[in-house]
Amino acid sequence: MSESLTTTRMRRLRRGGILRDMLAQITLSPAHFVAPIFVRSGQAIRRPILSMPGQFQLSPDMALEELSDMAARGIRAYLLFGVVDAEDKDEAGSHAHDPNNAVCTTLRLARDAGINMLAITDLCYCEYTSHGHCGPLAQPMEKAPRRKTDKYTTANARRSRALHASGVTVDNDATIAQLGRQAVLHAKAGADIVAPSGMMDHAVTAIRTALDTAGFPETSILSYAVKYASGFYGPFREAAESPPQFGDRRGYQMDFRRDSREAVREALLDVGEGADMVMVKPGMAYLDILSAVRQAVDVPCAVYQVSGEYAMFKAAAQAGWIDEKQCVLEMMHAFRRAGAAFIITYYASEILEWLRQ
Ligand code: PBG
8 A cells, every 4th residue: 555645744753752762673771782991911001092082901900990890880791802012922922822911810800809791802813923913924924033122123124025025924724723722711711702803714613612622612702703804993903002014904804895795604604613693893884794694694793893983983072073972872773773782892881871861
């Protein structure tokens, strides 16, 4: 039956807040948000991240304070990233396997303090390797001594250019062999969920096998199944001190010029390997991808509003050009409408505050 142009009035259902609230299908609740936090070794460190106003690198003791604070404000889950001192970085990223690194220490502190939040850990090597790629390289870099101050020397720049030109990239199978080890370490320290973010093939199989073998069959895997090589990670690489020292990540992260079918394949593969949940990342520019993946898989589908997205909202808000609360909440509804079960966002604390008002 076709609608009559004379009797239809779409505005009838927009009359008044009570009616609009009654009809709102897309909702946000505190349980839908995950707050990322950055930890580094040391004591009493609370270092602001300049390109991400309101975000900090924290030493484990300060991270514990932050977590108690977040828990008190109603945040239910956090995603932990390790920031690594330059002298602790090497070609293989072995500091990731040190049970006393900042991530493991923070997990233990949180568990011992009885913090009632889900602990999720980012599982990658880019923060831990001297070259900044997400795992050991297929061909080792020449064994030149590398000091902390070495980063910007001509010799190093020359080496980096040569590596880039030679097309050296991350060794997939060596990386996944290590990833299982890192996952077990996180699980032992108290991680509830591990989140591999390196876009290595068969990473989920390797991690699931390692966790089960080590007696952690209950630890979940949230796979960054669909992760694009994106300019929106810029501020994060400052925050995590993890920019690639040569080349870029396009040899393993996805190409945004391809359509959603590749994304669906990635997600289905990870689910087949045992991923309990999958993630699409970044968020704002990938709502179509999120929607397609959500419809293709049966597992919960998350979205990550990444550092560059956060920085853009913050910058525009600070300039007085947008209403921050209105725009950020609008964005969150878009993520949920596109199918996100939950949202990882640096805005988690502020959103919870806004939801309370
Ligand atoms: C890799 C990782 C990255 C992000 C999360 N995990 C950076 C990258 O792939 O370069 C980016 C998150 C953000 O930008 O907020 N460990």
